[in-house]
Amino acid sequence: MEDKRLRLDVGCGGRGTIWDGFIGIDIWPPPKEPRRPAEQYMQLDFVKGELPWGPGTVDEIVALHVIEHMLRDDGLILMKRARELLKPGCYMTVACPDLKKLCVAYIHENDRFWDHRYKRNNREVWPGDTLADKLNWAIHQEGHRWAYDLDSLRCLAVQAGWGNVQPIPFNSPYHTRKDHETGIVCMRGAA
Numbered sequence: 001m002e003d004k005r006l007r008l009d010v011g012c013g014g015r016g017t018i019w020d021g022f023i024g025i026d027i028w029p030p031p032k033e034p035r036r037p038a039e040q041y042m043q044l045d046f047v048k049g050e051l052p053w054g055p056g057t058v059d060e061i062v063a064l065h066v067i068e069h070m071l072r073d074d075g076l077i078l079m080k081r082a083r084e085l086l087k088p089g090c091y092m093t094v095a096c097p098d099l100k101k102l103c104v105a106y107i108h109e110n111d112r113f114w115d116h117r118y119k120r121n122n123r124e125v126w127p128g129d130t131l132a133d134k135l136n137w138a139i140h141q142e143g144h145r146w147a148y149d150l151d152s153l154r155c156l157a158v159q160a161g162w163g164n165v166q167p168i169p170f171n172s173p174y175h176t177r178k179d180h181e182t183g184i185v186c187m188r189g190a191a
Helices: 072-085 099-107 111-115 131-143 150-159
Strands: 007-010 023-026 041-043 058-064 086-097 164-167 181-187
Touching: 007 072, 058 072, 072 086, 072 150, 072 181, 086 099, 086 150, 099 131, 099 181, 111 131, 150 164, 150 181
Parallel strands: 007 023, 007 058, 023 041, 058 086
Antiparallel strands: 086 181, 164 181
């Protein structure tokens, strides 16, 4: 039986969504080597509202490691737009690097946190000669423009009109970088 739910992966990145049953959305052109079939990727600007769906038509939205790539005002727009699109009783999951975890690791000079697994393509993901370099890299890497912790994500969601905002469950499949990320799940209430 075919799943007919409309599920969106907002800001999925240039290679498309990794999630089965989702349509990946990003501002980047369609990927040359997509992770999923090409029809599961749409080049759209979610924040600007270039969307083919109307209010109350979407069943689920994930925005994983995308909100930190925009200024806070655009993050607020993302949260409002997602709330408008979702059907009542449906939810959005947002995850991003956790400013608090990064700062605690910096303050406690936790070399193991900064060095234990952050290598990609034979390069450090958070390079630097000092912990300050690594912290700055973590906060500003790859176009990051705003840093959040759990409280600031919750505050943003409430300002966007969400009433039911919970921390992302530790066992959620969308909570992929548990050692340095935070996240929330926002449930769309009745219209």
